[in-house]
Amino acid sequence: MVEAPRNTRQRRAVVAILEDLDGFASAQEIHDILKKRGESVGLSTVYRSLQVLADAAEVDALRNDDGEVLYRQCSAGHHHHLVCRSCGRTVEVEGPTVERWADKIAEENGFQDVAHTLEIFGTCNSCASARA
Amino acid sequence: MVEAPRNTRQRRAVVAILEDLDGFASAQEIHDILKKRGESVGLSTVYRSLQVLADAAEVDALRNDDGEVLYRQCSAGHHHHLVCRSCGRTVEVEGPTVERWADKIAEENGFQDVAHTLEIFGTCNSCASARA
DNA sequence: CAAGTAGTTGGGAATCATTGTCAAATGACC
């Protein structure tokens, strides 16, 4: 029997940040935001909380070009992301055609336990105009 | 004026390995293979060579689930991959529909300088039967 | 409310891929 996770101040604080943010953010960024808000949480705990949330599919995780893992509270169900490289602003997108295409490709080649990653990166218009 | 890169034993050795391999491999794996073959090359040099090749689009690079960067000598032109998680065996795949879809999504949302990542991971049939 | 217990925290050490450093080695060109 698996014990229920405890309802701790730290976990609540991390979830609260994720609810406020609308884009992807790294564990360290979330840690910094918590520190700024005075609701300090240990860095290890931030990492752990995000892992737990990601395992439970409560948040989505992806890697940026630098290899850092970014987290975001998304809506349920399988989807992909259009992410601003500079500010993290994110649009959730769906592509039923892509899903079918990927599965078909894998099946045709005899692959099992198939999963796929698909992310679109770019510069959002507010970041683009700020840069001009 | 940019100087032409030198033709060194080390660079040739790395390229030779990439030509032999048919799947993705990490810098460290390539370094190990070189060592086994007696054609030893410093680890830093392997990393540097792969970076140069990747910048020149001579090889493709992607990250596995663990965040390691894997390299592979691929055919020219934009394409994606169906990769065996266990042995790295790779099938190059193309999805013109996906390309258009991604660009359209980005444009509709006012994103610029758009790029996308799309990889399919699974277990190839030889690895699947070996596991049974 | 008090005590017991097991999940949780935090901060510092450890890990590990990757990058930086710089003196020594070596292609390219004469």
Next chain:
DNA sequence: GGTCATTTGACAATGATTCCCAACTACTTG
């Protein structure tokens, strides 16, 4: 062969993430 800028390689440094473990605390029970 001589010159010189590029390249190499051993080692240090970096940086995100994980590990460790003693102290802490959210729940349960009486």
